[in-house]
Amino acid sequence: MAIRLERQETVPPLGLIAAPLLALLFTLVVGAVMFVLLGHDPLRAFTIYFIEPLTDPWTLQELVVKACPLLLIGIGLSFCYRANRWNIGAEGQYVVGALFGSWLALATHGTDAGPWVLPAMLVLACIGGALWGLIPAFLRVRFGCSEILTSLMLVYVAQLGLDYLVRGPWKDPAGFNFPQSVTFDAVAVVPLLMEEGRMHAGILIALVAVAAATFVLGRTLIGYSIELGGSAPRAAAFAGFDERRVTYGVFAVSGALAGLAGIIEVAGPIGQMQPSISPGYGFTAIIAAMLGRLHPVGVLVASFVLALTYIGGEAAQISMRMPFDVTRVFQGTLLISILAADVLVRYRIRRVEGASHA
Amino acid sequence: MRKILSLAAALAAGLVLAGGVGTQAQAQEKLKVGFVYIGPVGDFGWTYQHDQGRKAIEKEFGDKVETTYVENVPEGPDAERVIEQLARAGNKLIFTTSFGYMEPTLKVAKRHPKVMFEHATGYKRDKNVSTYNSKFHEGRYILGQIAAKTSKTGTIGYIASFPIPEVISGINSLMLGAQSVNPDAKVKIVWVNSWFDPAKEADAAKALIDQGADVISQHTDSPAAMQAAEARGVKAFGQASDMIAFGPKAQLTSIVDNWSPYYIKRVKDVLDGTWTSTDTWAGMGDGEVVMAPYTNMPDDVKAMAEATEAKIKSGELNPFKGPIYNQDGKLVVKEGEVLPNGDILSMNWYVKGIDDKVPGK
Numbered sequence: 127m128a129i130r131l132e133r134q135e136t137v138p139p140l141g142l143i144a145a146p147l148l149a150l151l152f153t154l155v156v157g158a159v160m161f162v163l164l165g166h167d168p169l170r171a172f173t174i175y176f177i178e179p180l181t182d183p184w185t186l187q188e189l190v191v192k193a194c195p196l197l198l199i200g201i202g203l204s205f206c207y208r209a210n211r212w213n214i215g216a217e218g219q220y221v222v223g224a225l226f227g228s229w230l231a232l233a234t235h236g237t238d239a240g241p242w243v244l245p246a247m248l249v250l251a252c253i254g255g256a257l258w259g260l261i262p263a264f265l266r267v268r269f270g271c272s273e274i275l276t277s278l279m280l281v282y283v284a285q286l287g288l289d290y291l292v293r294g295p296w297k298d299p300a301g302f303n304f305p306q307s308v309t310f311d312a313v314a315v316v317p318l319l320m321e322e323g324r325m326h327a328g329i330l331i332a333l334v335a336v337a338a339a340t341f342v343l344g345r346t347l348i349g350y351s352i353e354l355g356g357s358a359p360r361a362a363a364f365a366g367f368d369e370r371r372v373t374y375g376v377f378a379v380s381g382a383l384a385g386l387a388g389i390i391e392v393a394g395p396i397g398q399m400q401p402s403i404s405p406g407y408g409f410t411a412i413i414a415a416m417l418g419r420l421h422p423v424g425v426l427v428a429s430f431v432l433a434l435t436y437i438g439g440e441a442a443q444i445s446m447r448m449p450f451d452v453t454r455v456f457q458g459t460l461l462i463s464i465l466a467a468d469v470l471v472r473y474r475i476r477r478v479e480g481a482s483h484a
Numbered sequence: 485m486r487k488i489l490s491l492a493a494a495l496a497a498g499l500v501l502a503g504g505v506g507t508q509a510q511a512q513e514k515l516k517v518g519f520v521y522i523g524p525v526g527d528f529g530w531t532y533q534h535d536q537g538r539k540a541i542e543k544e545f546g547d548k549v550e551t552t553y554v555e556n557v558p559e560g561p562d563a564e565r566v567i568e569q570l571a572r573a574g575n576k577l578i579f580t581t582s583f584g585y586m587e588p589t590l591k592v593a594k595r596h597p598k599v600m601f602e603h604a605t606g607y608k609r610d611k612n613v614s615t616y617n618s619k620f621h622e623g624r625y626i627l628g629q630i631a632a633k634t635s636k637t638g639t640i641g642y643i644a645s646f647p648i649p650e651v652i653s654g655i656n657s658l659m660l661g662a663q664s665v666n667p668d669a670k671v672k673i674v675w676v677n678s679w680f681d682p683a684k685e686a687d688a689a690k691a692l693i694d695q696g697a698d699v700i701s702q703h704t705d706s707p708a709a710m711q712a713a714e715a716r717g718v719k720a721f722g723q724a725s726d727m728i729a730f731g732p733k734a735q736l737t738s739i740v741d742n743w744s745p746y747y748i749k750r751v752k753d754v755l756d757g758t759w760t761s762t763d764t765w766a767g768m769g770d771g772e773v774v775m776a777p778y779t780n781m782p783d784d785v786k787a788m789a790e791a792t793e794a795k796i797k798s799g800e801l802n803p804f805k806g807p808i809y810n811q812d813g814k815l816v817v818k819e820g821e822v823l824p825n826g827d828i829l830s831m832n833w834y835v836k837g838i839d840d841k842v843p844g845k
Contacts, residue, residue: 184572188565289677293647293843302607302830304583304648324564395561400584401646405558440566443554444573450524450555 131473145471149463156463157456166446174445175438175456185437187323191395192433195220195387195404197332199411200418200425201339202383205376208343208420210356213377215262215277216384217408218284219255223385224392225288226254228399231314232296232307243313247389248331255385256378258284263377267370273377281408292401307399316394328390335383339422352376384408413461419468435460515755517541518575519553520566522582523680529705529724530679530741531555534581534604536725537743544748548755559584567592571599577754579747580604582679583648589613600759602750605650607829609761616746619767620650621657621828622796623739623775624701625803626789627721628661630736630778631699632669633785634719641697642673643688645704647843653831654703657803659838661792672697673840682708693718699736710734719780726776737789738776745771765825769797804828809836 158168179185199216206213227247234243261280265271293305300308316326343349351367352375363369392403414432418424439453519538523531538551552575554566563585570578571592579602580589586606593601593613601613609615631640640662644651655673662669672695674688685704689712692700700720702709707730713720714734722728722738746764753759766772775793778786795801806817811834817823832842 184568188568191561191565302649303652303832304607305646306587309587324561391561395564398587400559402559402584405560405562436562437565437569440554440569444518444552444566444569447552 128478130476130478131469132476133473134471137472141471145467146464149467150460152463152467153456153460156459160452160456164448164452166448171442171446171448174441176434178441179434179437184323185441187320187325188437189430189433190325190329192436193429194326194328194332195391195407196411196414196429196432197426198328198335198387198390199384199408200414200429201332201335201422202380203411203415204339204343204418204420204422204425205352206380207415208356209352209372209376210359211263211266211373211376212274213259213262213277213380214274214412215259215279215281215408216380216411217404217406218277218281219258219381219384220388220391220404220408221281221284221288222258222388223251223255223382224388224399224403225284225291226385227251227389228296228307228310228392231310231393232399234314235308235311239311239313241313243311244316244393247314247393248386251385251389252382253385255388256382259377259381259384260374263374267373288399288403289401292399296399298398305401309398310393314393315397316390324395326390326394328387328394331386331390336422336426343422348375384411417461417464432461514550515545515548515577515751516573516575517549517551517751518570518573518578519551520557520563520570520578520580520582520585521553521555522557522559522584523705524555525553527680527705528707528727528730531581531705533724533741534579534743537747538579540744541747541751545751545755549751557585559588561588564588564591567601568595571596576600577602577751577759600754609763611761614750614760614762614764616762616764616766617650618741618743618772619765620739620741620773621653621803622767623773624654624657625661625796625801626775626792627701627737627739628658628663628669629665629792630781630785630789631658631701631719631721632662632665633788634736634781635669635697635699637696637698638666638668639670639672639695639697641689641692641695641700642671643685643692643700643702643704643709644673644675645679646677647675647832649829649831651703652834652842653804653828655838656831656835658701659835660803660808663837665788667837669837671838671840673838675843676704678704680705682706685709686712689713689720690716707731722776728776728779733780735776735779736781737778740774740776742772742774765829767796768793769799810834811836811838 161168161171203213203216227250230247230250262273262277265276266273296307298306298308316328319325319327352372355362355367355369355372396403414425414428417428435457439457442448442453443450521531521534525531525535538553541549542551557563557566559582567578567580567588577600581604583605586603586608589601589603590608590610590613593610597612603613603615605617606615642655659671672692674692676684676688678684685706686708689700689709693716698718700709700713702723705724707727710720710722710727710731714731719736720731720734722735724741726738726740728735778789802822804823806821807815807819808817810816813836834842
C-alpha cells in the first residue's frame with residue numbers, strides 16, 4: 127500500500143484562505159503547550175511575538191528593514207522556481223552583488239564624487255548578481271549540470287571572495303588590521319526614509335520590483351513562457367519557446383535582484399563592507415518564495431510574516447528570557463504548518479493498494 | 485513669585501510627563517542589564533563565560549538588578565536591532581560581547597545617550613560607550629612554556645580563528661614562551677576562519693596531530709579540539725573556559741576568561757552613578773585571565789608554570805619584553821624595553837621562529 131498526493135481539480139477559494147489560518151491556529155496550540163511546559167505564559171508570549179511588534183512605530187520600521195532583502199530575493203527566486211529552475215544560491219548572488227557595488231563605494235571613497243555614486247552602485251550590483259547567477263545557468267544549459275548543486279556551491283566561493291577582500295585589499299588602513307572596510311561616504315549610502323529609525327529607500331525599490339514582477343509574470347508573454355516551461359516543458363518547446371533562453375533569463379533576473387538586495391543591505395543598514403553581511407537571507411528567501419506561492423504579492427506578505435517571527439523571537443528572548451532555540455522551534459512550527467496546510471488544501475491524499483512505484 | 489511660577493511650570497511638566505516617566509522610575513529601582521551574545525550560552529567557551537559573568541552580577545546584586553540576554557546574534561544589521569531593542573526595553577547598561585558589534589553599538593549609543601554601553605574587544609568609544617578586553621596573551625606565554633616542556637616532537641599545534649591583532653599577539657606570546665624553554669620549538673598554525681565551528685575545529689586538530697603536533701592550542705571557542713586531542717591521546721589547552729570535562733587526560737590547563745570582576749565593577753559604577761566611558765585591558769594580575777588547574781603534567785613543569793604565573797601577576801614578567809626579533813630578524817623590541825600596549829593591540833607581524841605568514845599580509 128502506498129500513499130499518493132493528487133492535485134485537486136478545483137480548490138475551493140475558502141480553503142485557500144482557511145488553510146493558513148488553520149495552520150496558525152495549530153501553531154498556537156503547539157506553541158502554547160511548549161510554552162506552558164517550559165514555564166512561560168503562552169498568552170504573553172503570543173502577544174510579544176505577534177502583536178507588540180505591530181504596535182510600535184520603531185519595530186514597524188524594523189520589520190520593513192528585515193523584510194526588504196527577503197522580498198527582493200524572494201521575487202527573483204519566484205521567477206526561477208516558476209520555470210522549474212532551482213536556484214539555491216541566491217546567498218552567493220547577494221554577496222557578489224554587494225561586492226560589485228561596494229567596489230565603487232570604496233573606489234570613490236574620500237573623493238568629491240557626486241550623487242551618481244549610489245545609483246551606479248545599484249546597477250553594478252545587479253550586473254554582479256546576474257553574472258554570478260548566469261554561471262549555474264550556463265553549466266546547466268551547456269553541460270546539463272544540476273543547477274541546485276552548482277548554485278549552492280558558488281555561495282561558498284562568493285563568501286570566501288568577500289572574506290579575502292575584506293581581510294586584504296579592502297581593509298580599512300586605520301582599522302588595526304581588523305577585517306572591515308572604511309564606512310561608506312554619504313553619497314554611497316541608501317538614504318533613510320524617516321528621521322527616526324532605520325527604514326531606508328530600499329523598500330521603495332523592492333515595492334517597484336513587486337509591481338514589475340506581478341506585471342511580467344502575470345500579463346506578458348515572457349511570464350507565460352516561464353510558467354509553461356516550468357509546468358509543461360514539452361508543450362513549451364512545441365509552442366516555440368526556447369528553454370535555454372528561459373533558463374538564462376530567470377537566473378539573470380534572480381541573480382540581479384539578489385545582488386540588488388546585497389548592495390542595499392551593505393550600503394543601507396550596515397554602511398561598510400565586513401566579513402558577514404547576511405544572516406542567511408539568500409536561504410530564508412527560499413522560504414519566503416515558497417510561502418508566497420511564487421507570487422510577488424504573496425512573497426511580499428510572506429517576507430513580512432518571516433520578519434515578524436524574527437523580531438518577535440528576539441523580543442521574547444529579551445522580555446521573557448525565552449531561549450533562542452525555543453523561539454526558533456516556534457518559528458519552524460509556524461512555517462512548516464503553513465506549508466503543510468497549503469499542500470493539504472491543494473492536494474488529496476489517496477491510498478493506493480498494491481501500487482507499483484513509478 | 486517668579487520662582488513659584490517656574491516651580492509650578494516644572495510641576496505641570498512633570499505631571500504631563502508622568503505617564504512616560506513612570507515606567508522609567510520603575511526601571512531605576514531595578515537596574516536592567518542586557519547582554520548580546522555571538523554564540524549560544526551553551527558553547528562552553530566565549531559566550532558561556534560571558535554568561536557566567538552575567539550570573540555573577542545577579543548573584544552579587546540580587547534584587548537590585550535584572551539581567552537579560554539575546555544569544556546567537558549575527559554581526560551586522562541584526563545586531564543593531566537587538567541592541568536597540570534592549571535599549572528600548574529599559575536596559576540601562578548593555579554589554580555587547582563580540583568585535584563585530586562595534587559599529588552597531590556605537591550607532592545605537594548615539595540614539596540613547598542615557599544608556600551605558602560596554603563593548604568587548606573593540607577600539608572605538610563614545611561618551612556612553614566603553615570598551616573592555618583581557619590580556620589573554622599573558623596566559624598564552626605560560627601555555628608556550630608548558631607546551632615546549634611537554635612536547636616530544638617539539639611541534640605545537642595552533643588552531644587560530646581570524647588574523648586580527650588579538651589572535652596574532654596570542655600566537656607570538658605562546659611562541660616566545662615556548663622559545664624561553666626550547667629555542668627550537670615550532671608552531672604549526674591552522675586558520676579556521678570562525679570563532680565557533682566545532683566540526684572545523686575538530687578537523688583542524690586532527691590535521692595538526694597528523695602533522696606531528698602533540699600539544700594542541702586553540703583560539704576558537706568550542707571544546708571540539710580538546711575532544712579530538714583526548715581521542716588521539718595527545719595534550720591540549722582549553723580556551724575561554726575550563727574544558728577538563730572534555731579532555732580529562734588531555735587538558736594541561738586552560739585560559740579561563742573571568743569577566744565577573746569587571747562586570748560587577750561596572751554594574752556597581754552605574755548603581756553608584758560613577759560610570760564613565762573607559763577603556764579597560766585587564767590581565768592576570770586583575771583576576772580577569774585565570775589559569776585552570778595544571779593537570780596531566782610532571783611536577784617540575786607544573787612548578788615552572790606556577791612560577792611564571794606568579795611573575796606575570798606581580799608584573800615582574802611581561803611576555804613582550806625585549807629583545808624580540810621579527811621574522812625578518814629585525815630587532816623590534818630592544819633589550820630591557822617592553823612592547824607598548826598600542827603595538828600589541830594592533831599587532832600584525834610574527835616573531836622570529838614562526839614558520840608561517842600572517843594571512844592577508
